[in-house]
Amino acid sequence: MMSNLVYLYLLSPLHTGGTTQEGNLLGIARESHTDLPYIPSSTIRGRLRAETPDGKRALLWGNTIDDVTEGTDKNLKQGALWIGDGSVLWLPVPSLSHGVVWISCPMLLQRWKRLQGETVNVPEYSTNLKNGKPVYLKDAILKDEILKEWNEWQKFIPSSDATASVKRVLVLPDQHCATVIQMGLWRQVKVKLDEHKTVDGGFRYEEAIPPDTVMYFPWGITSQANGDGNQFSTDFQSILTSQSVLQIGGQESLGRGFVQLSMANQAKAENSKQEATV
Template sequence: MSDVMFGLLAETFLHPGSGQSDGAIDLKVAREAVTGYPYIPGSAVKGALRAAMCDGGGEHKEHVDAAFGQVDGAGSVLVSDARLLLLPVRSLTRAYLWLTCPLILERLRRDLERAGLKGGDVPTPQVKGGEVRTAVAGRIFLEDRLFEAVEPALPDAIVDLIGRLIADDGARGRLSDQLCIISNHDFRWFAENALPVQARNVLDPATKASNNLWYEESLPPDTLLYMTLTARGSADETGRTTVAGFVEGQKFLQFGGNETVGQGWVRAGRYPQPSPEGGR
């Protein structure tokens, strides 16, 4: 039986913290050490799912320990990292554009193959530095950098594949006009330098003077990530089926820090989502 994959579309700012500072930014997001791409570690995904199922109560709560494990034993469900797929970036061409790159698309293809899901046969397009493959012709500004749109434009198969990981009809409908594929090197620059940074403060209750000002990095709304759920080894698939059913039923989940200030909400959609009516 195939694994289960979910697309996670950020509805609010998302702060999967690393607990580390870097110069002027006190709290950076978690990043892969090699690529520099933001992600949500599998342990954080697993903890958030477990907490949500415990809070949800009902029939799901009794399966929590068996699915996620206890101190003296592993659970029956393997929870992956939530990997980055689309990064929203400011542009003069649109309100924003969604960026991805060949390495990320190759990873998605490999993850689909490993999960036993259809879509792993989609070819990975190649892009040179300074170029972009998109539906928008001509020159494109991303942040303050200039890119040149090249032919051939976006492959239909790539747009359809990514669209099946977006659980919102409106966002999915905009994908073909906003998706941009840039080189791996260019994407790393945006992943490291184009994330929002927000100031947070603690005020003295009497004087309202600042007691502690710090800066946090976040993933912006409309960031798209994805994760997989797998049954462990010879364990039966009840746990995975239960967790997947819970996620489908919730649709909205909270990941990362800053829950009390409204951050971390994602819209979860099981892969594959149905194609938009009439195709692309």
């Protein structure tokens, strides 16, 4: 079972372009079967490849068409590492009663646990906010009688300095979660100005995954890798260690797409340390 995970904590809004543009809305990449936002594996892989030293770039990620046309080796070769899509684990939404609440759903939590070789059954409307009062989200009111006390919620939060603020969580039904996530996406109005700094054309809206979202992506060694898999793993982890903050997607000049990285084994070690302290 695939158990190698890297966690992403968004430090700023992240935009990865979608395949279509509807009207004046510039959308983000979405899963075809859930319509939830995600980060394409090609986007993550390309950014990590750019951070890899030249001497190991072709070995870890494979060569490119430019390498074939300009170098002596005329055959395309697969690299030693593969990267999966980046999935949402917890997404922050505004709450009139609690400031910010991080939401997820059974499908997303089960998907995450499945990659670790585990199965879980998380009831809908599980929360650590049950106190006899309703939870007021920006676009919904959840009465206390439908909420279920969730004492194991911390096991579903990757432990790192970045996620220390994730303390108010709520598990919604799959279909309701998708709707609330859609309403909670970051949207910015943009205009084009001409040389006289007057509006040239109409407005357009650009979507982004909001900051403070917790995401992750799986990674591993390809079946065609030749050599020591442990060494490839060490090389990959050294790349992540040297780049604890990475910029993914477009609009780097606007400060978009910056994420804080942490390895799954680092999160497990910090969890064990915290439990030992308690």
